[in-house]
Amino acid sequence: MAEHPAYPVGLRLTGRRVVVIGGGQVAQRRLPALVAAGADVVLISPSATPSVDAMAAAGEIRWERRRYQEGDLADAWYALVATQHREVNDAASAEAERARVWCVRADDASAATAWTPATGRSEGVTVAVLTGNDPRRSAAVRDAVVEGLRDGTLTAPAHRRPRNNPGVALVGGGPGDPDLITVRGRRLLAEADVVIADRLGPRDLLAELPPHVEVIDAAKIPYGRFMAQEAINNALIEHAKAGKSVVRLKGGDPYVFGRGMEELQALAEAGIPCTVVPGISSSISVPSAAGIPVTHRGVAHEFTVVSGHVGPDDPRSLVDWESLAKLKGTLVILMGVDKIGAIAEALVRYGKSEQTPVAVVQEGTTATQRRVDATLATVGETVRAEEVRPPAVIVIGDVVKVHTPT
Incomplete structure (x- = not known):
């Protein structure tokens, strides 16, 4: 039998009895896939690892806390034998052979009737x-x-479109490095017919798209009598209604100052299904790439993320800067480069020390990343003198001074 290759087959185990004998590390690795397949899993073992125990406690499997007995494989469709005792494994394997139950053995693949790929x-x-x-x-x-x-x-590429075609996917592209997009986001990009991309999305990924994919720069959509966001919404709806698979590629996460919910609401009103794929937010990833932890034991127990696109004295601002100045943790400001001078002045006015450390990280996670350090007293002038340009993430707090030991 060993001279012939194994015959590959996909077992459909939903609702079917599967017996696992032995609750050790092998079972711990194999059980999640059996549960995901919908199998009716029975574990037979006097003991189990904590992870296997937790699966039983959660009702994912049934656990009979005893040793294997002849007849345990009755009515089973599939068996996994994984105890530390050769004689037990031999007996269970022999029962499986008699009952014509496909059986995987963890201790001796040559004696098994099935192999786990x-x-x-x-x-x-x-x-x-x-x-x-x-x-x-x-x-x-x-x-x-x-x-x-x-x-x-x-x-x-799929030749049969799924019945529940997502229509539009709002994909968070992460902070800029193309390797930091999620696995799902990258897959959806590869399957797209149309990609509507933000300036802050991971641009390098667009060069990898097949030539038939239409790439639309959201910043260049002709707005006409519409506001910019309305024009983007209309473009998403138009292409989706044309039967295209559309990806809206955004920087960071769609729901962190990305107006993702506005787009989802517009699509819902138009009756177009939408999938939201979270992305790695620059509020955490960019400081990390610059060597700054937004929290650190004994330094900061919380962090707050704020939009700085309108200044503290602007009547449109929804930020309570006075309350923020009293917090002891880390303050992360996005979209605040041109307002950082006014923001720093407001924080000092409301009680924050002028000597509070500040780091400004421009184009974080990309090849052109740079970090500029200052204090609340000097950050406005420093940003101007160093000609810092968006996109940049601003970190305020003592975590800026936390360094890796050399």
Whole structure:
């Protein structure tokens, strides 16, 4: 039997009895996939790891706290034998053979009637790899294929559109580095017919798109009699109604000063389904890339993220700057480069020390990232003298002085 390759097959285990014998590390690794497949999982073992115990406590599996007995595999469709006792594994495997139950053995693959492949998934595609007795190679091949599907470097377009076509996806592109977009966001980009991109989105990813994809710069949409956001909403609706798969690529996260909810509401009113893909917000990632933790034990127990696109004295401002000045934690300001002088003055006026450290990180996570340090007393003039330009993230607080030991 070992001279012939294994016959690959996908088991549909929803609602079907699966017996797992042994509650150790092997079971801990294999159980989540069986639960995800909808199997009716019965664990037979006198003990289990804490993670397996938690699955039983949550009702994901049924746990019979005892040793294996003859007859335990009755009515089973599939079995996983993974105890530390060879004689138990032999007995369970023999029962499986008699009952014609496909059986995986963790201790002796050559004695098993089924093998577990190295498995990965990417939005509707399951990749399963078998290489005989070389599990590390199986895992390496699996990882390469799944990564290629996820990041779009391995293109395999769907020829059958899913019944619930998302229509429009609002994708958070992260802080700028193309490697920091989420796996799902990158996959949706690879599948898009139209991409409407913000200036702050990860521009390098646009160059990787296939030539048939229409890329629209949101900043250049002709506005006519509409406001800018209305024009973007209309473009999303127009292309989606034309049957296109549309991605709205934004910088950071769609719901962190990204007006994502406005776009979702417009799409909902037009009857167009929308998927929201969260992104890594620059409010946390950019300080991190510049060596600044927004929280640190003994220094800051909280951080607050504020939009600085309108100044403290602007009647449109919704920010309570007086309350912010009294906080002891970290203050992160987005879109505040041209207002930082007025913001710093307001914070000092309301009680913040002039010597409070400030760091301004321009174009964070990209090849042109730079960091400029100052205090509340000097940050306005420093930003002007250093010619800091948006996009930049401003961090105010003692965490700015936390350094990595050298």
